[in-house]
Amino acid sequence: MSVLAGVRAAIIDLDGTMLDTIPDFHVAINAMRDELGLAPITQRQIALMVGKGSENLIRSVLSLDWDAERVEAAFAAAMQSYQRNYLAINGHHSTLFPDVIAGLEALKAQGLRLACVTNKPIAFTTPLLQLKGLAPFFEVVYGGDSLPRKKPDPLPLQTVCADFGLRPAQVVAIGDSSNDAQAARAAGCPVLTVPYGYNHGESIHDTDSDGIVGTLLEAASLIRSHHTNS
Numbered sequence: 001m002s003v004l005a006g007v008r009a010a011i012i013d014l015d016g017t018m019l020d021t022i023p024d025f026h027v028a029i030n031a032m033r034d035e036l037g038l039a040p041i042t043q044r045q046i047a048l049m050v051g052k053g054s055e056n057l058i059r060s061v062l063s064l065d066w067d068a069e070r071v072e073a074a075f076a077a078a079m080q081s082y083q084r085n086y087l088a089i090n091g092h093h094s095t096l097f098p099d100v101i102a103g104l105e106a107l108k109a110q111g112l113r114l115a116c117v118t119n120k121p122i123a124f125t126t127p128l129l130q131l132k133g134l135a136p137f138f139e140v141v142y143g144g145d146s147l148p149r150k151k152p153d154p155l156p157l158q159t160v161c162a163d164f165g166l167r168p169a170q171v172v173a174i175g176d177s178s179n180d181a182q183a184a185r186a187a188g189c190p191v192l193t194v195p196y197g198y199n200h201g202e203s204i205h206d207t208d209s210d211g212i213v214g215t216l217l218e219a220a221s222l223i224r225s226h227h228t229n230s
C-alpha cells in the first residue's frame with residue numbers, strides 16, 4: 001500500500017468511526033416521532049439511515065410511515081423537533097469505539113495533522129467533540145453544514161487539504177462508509193475504512209478503499225509502517 005507512503009495528515013469521520021452515536025440518534029428520533037404521533041423505531045433501523053446528514057435522516061425516518069407529499073409538509077417542524085431533542089441529549093448515550101483515543105494519540109505522535117470531517121451538523125459536532133475529549137486532537141473540524149456541499153462530495157476533504165497546504169495524496173481519509181470513500185476517491189485522497197460503523201446496511205468489503213483497519217490504532221500502525229518502509 002504505497003499510497004500511504006507520503007501521508008502527512010488524516011481526515012477522520014465522526015459517527016460510526018470515532019463514536020457509536022446510534023443510541024443518541026435513537027433517543028432524539030423517537031422523541032421527534034412521539035411529538036408527531038408516530039411509533040418508536042429501532043436502533044437497527046436508524047443505523048441504516050445515518051451518514052448522509054440530518055436532512056436525509058429525517059426524510060428517511062418520516063418516509064417509513066408517510067408518502068413524499070406528507071413528508072415534505074411536515075419536514076420543517078420535524079427538523080425543528082429533532083434538533084431540539086438531539087441537542088438536549090447530545091453525547092449522553094454515545095460511546096467511543098475501542099482504541100480511538102490511543103489511535104489519535106499515535107497519529108499525532110507520528111507527526112500527522114488531524115481534521116474531523118462529518119456530515120453531522122456543526123452545532124451538534126462541536127459540543128460532542130468537547131464532551132468526549134476529542135476536540136483537542138483536531139486542528140480543523142467541518143460539519144455537514146459548514147460548507148456548501150457535504151460528503152460524498154469531495155469539497156470538505158479538498159478544503160482540509162487546502163487548509164493544511166497539502167496535496168490530496170498526502171492526506172488520508174478514515175471513515176466507516178461508502179460516503180467517506182466516495183468523497184476521498186473524488187478528492188484524490190487515499191482512504192482507509194473501519195468495519196464496525198454504519199455503512200448503509202452494506203458490507204464494508206464492498207466499499208472501494210485502500211485498506212480496512214480494525215481500529216484507529218491499527219490505522220496509525222499501518223500508516224507508520226509505510227512511512228518507515230518508504
Ligand SMILES: O=C(O)COP(=O)(O)O
Nearest residue numbers: 015051052053118119120
Ligand atoms: O450523517 C450524519 O449525521 C453523520 O455522518 P458522519 O458519519 O459523516 O459523521
Ligand SMILES: [Mg+2]
Nearest residue numbers: 013015016176
Ligand atoms: Mg460515518
